[in-house]
């Protein structure tokens with residue numbers, strides 16, 4: 529059902545946004561890069577000459593930019609001055625509660641060039657888009673190790689998404705009896721930090737590639753968290769998974785790999801857990817029918833074309849089947865999360 533916050537488009541305009549998607553994205557990104565939205569907010573709205581002066585650009589291109597952004601319904605004209613819409617105030621101002629700058633940055637700097645290779649990736653069934661980022665390895669994660677600046681851009685967005693998803697996880701799933709958590713492919717440590725902060729008795733080990741655990745370790749300044757969060761550099765498939773943990777987190781990892789490789793990884797998790805241990809698989813999902821949501825469709829194309837060439841946003845039903853195929857005695861499915869997430873818990 530449409531709400532006041534929904535934007536209604538004609539089919540023709542919907543198609544225009546699809547076809548001119550690159551232009552739409554660049555209008556938005558340019559608005560951010562030139563700090564147009566920030567200036568409109570602090571100045572309480574501006575006319576064309578005012579925007580040109582504030583941004584230090586000629587009047588004609590300022591007019592072009594304003595026209596494009598108004599067409600996209602990001603700004604609107606009120607009493608002769610352009611002002612931000614509610615959508616911009618909620619998501620595109622730096623001080624906004626859910627500022628999307630990190631997502632727009634990673635799309636721009638890491639993802640978009642590679643996505644031009646989607647058709648070839650579909651034909652070949654592999655991540656041909658990775659040729660846009662040079663370096664060793666066959667996944668984006670390995671290649672980013674050779675590009676510290678891009679790696680930083682990637683984890684700024686990943687951490688942002690994970691801080692949102694871990695919040696709703698902690699509200700829904702009780703881990704008060706957990707003692708030692710292994711955070712597989714733990715990235716910048718956002719999930720372990722949130723868990724250790726919520727549960728003062730909990731210890732966590734962030735397991736990831738060497739360059740990533742270094743980055744994660746640098747984020748820890750609190751002495752108590754530094755004592756309770758450890759780091760382990762290793763490979764998910766060839767390295768030994770450290771034992772002695774009662775919980776293993778597989779957070780935003782299942783999307784990366786084929787279902788076969790996921791079963792292999794989950795078998796390794798099962799072997800590393802003691803009797804009674806739990807493996808928590810939590811990530812972006814598609815619906816069981818394979819019809820959406822939109823975010824799952826976009827993410828899946830990214831995993832195919834760039835990230836790994838073999839994963840996608842699977843359904844929660846796929847996750848359940850993989851957990852059981854890996855030998856866990858019971859798979860407990862939790863739906864109803866926001867942000868297109870689901871959780872499947874494998875009980876050892």
Ligand SMILES: C[S@@+](CC[C@H](N)C(=O)[O-])C[C@H]1O[C@@H](n2cnc3c(N)ncnc32)[C@H](O)[C@@H]1O
Nearest residue numbers: 669690713714715736737740762763764779780
């Ligand atoms: C999508 S990120 C998820 C990060 C974190 N779990 C989160 O939810 O924010 C995937 C992580 O898996 C790590 N990774 C990918 N392949 C790996 C491998 N073969 N061995 C170790 N870590 C790997 C990457 O370095 C990256 O940090």
